Amino acid sequence: MALLFDTHAHYDDEHFDADRDALLRGMREEGVGLILNPGCDEDSSRTAVALADKYDFVYAAVGWHPENCAPYKDASLDVLRELAKHPKVRAIGEIGLDYHWGENPPREKQHEVFRAQLALARELSLPVIVHDRDAHEDCLAIVSEFPNVRGVFHCYSGSAEMAKRLLDMGWYLGFDGPLTYKNARRAVETAQIAPLDRILIETDAPYLPPVPHRGERNDSSLVRLVAERLAQIKGVDTETVVAATAENGKRLFDI
Numbered sequence: 001m002a003l004l005f006d007t008h009a010h011y012d013d014e015h016f017d018a019d020r021d022a023l024l025r026g027m028r029e030e031g032v033g034l035i036l037n038p039g040c041d042e043d044s045s046r047t048a049v050a051l052a053d054k055y056d057f058v059y060a061a062v063g064w065h066p067e068n069c070a071p072y073k074d075a076s077l078d079v080l081r082e083l084a085k086h087p088k089v090r091a092i093g094e095i096g097l098d099y100h101w102g103e104n105p106p107r108e109k110q111h112e113v114f115r116a117q118l119a120l121a122r123e124l125s126l127p128v129i130v131h132d133r134d135a136h137e138d139c140l141a142i143v144s145e146f147p148n149v150r151g152v153f154h155c156y157s158g159s160a161e162m163a164k165r166l167l168d169m170g171w172y173l174g175f176d177g178p179l180t181y182k183n184a185r186r187a188v189e190t191a192q193i194a195p196l197d198r199i200l201i202e203t204d205a206p207y208l209p210p211v212p213h214r215g216e217r218n219d220s221s222l223v224r225l226v227a228e229r230l231a232q233i234k235g236v237d238t239e240t241v242v243a244a245t246a247e248n249g250k251r252l253f254d255i
């Protein structure tokens with residue numbers, strides 16, 4: 001049996017404070033072989049690196065999430081550059097744009113922080129993990145300014161048309177719990193056209209639990225349900241999806 005690679009989980013999140021270590025120690029038994037923990041600001045990036053340092057199967061990304069980027073300043077990039085020297089930091093993320101909530105940082109600020117981090121990824125030859133919520137056109141336009149930078153559009157929520165453009169540009173697409181939801185028409189369409197060698201499976205734990213766990217805390221063991229749904233959509237067996245997505249993650253993040 002191939003082991004699952006959850007390429008997007010936030011174990012630095014306070015929802016795991018009570019049982020983080022017990023949960024992570026049990027992952028192998030749940031069939032999870034690798035986890036990538038992205039950072040969302042300076043503190044969470046530091047914690048992501050510390051977790052990667054502690055667990056051989058955990059890798060880290062460092063970055064400022066668009067929702068959290070209000071305190072970001074020029075010196076913040078130097079801290080990321082320093083943190084990225086750790087051998088288990090394999091990406092800059094999660095970075096991107098989020099226009100969903102009115103109280104999010106202004107768009108101009110989000111654009112500035114996104115561009116600065118894409119430039120850092122280019123400088124360090126690292127892939128990026130992109131968060132795009134209700135900002136599809138601007139995300140596509142800004143990543144297109146960095147033709148040498150590749151990565152994953154995490155929890156992909158754009159159109160199948162935009163997915164084709166990203167795939168042509170060499171990007172990967174991440175699928176999460178929402179793929180299992182009844183109203184997931186767009187994500188299903190995208191999963192149908194995306195080749196299996198360009199798909200990653202993710203939890204975004206503790207958020208976005210798949211069916212039938214909605215309303216509960218998500219964790220990496222539930223990424224199997226995303227693999228099962230993908231297998232159904234693509235008409236292959238789950239084992240094939242688990243093996244392919246793990247290989248894709250290792251290729252993208254150089255593991």
Ligand code: NI
Binds near residue numbers: 204
């Ligand atoms: Ni996330």
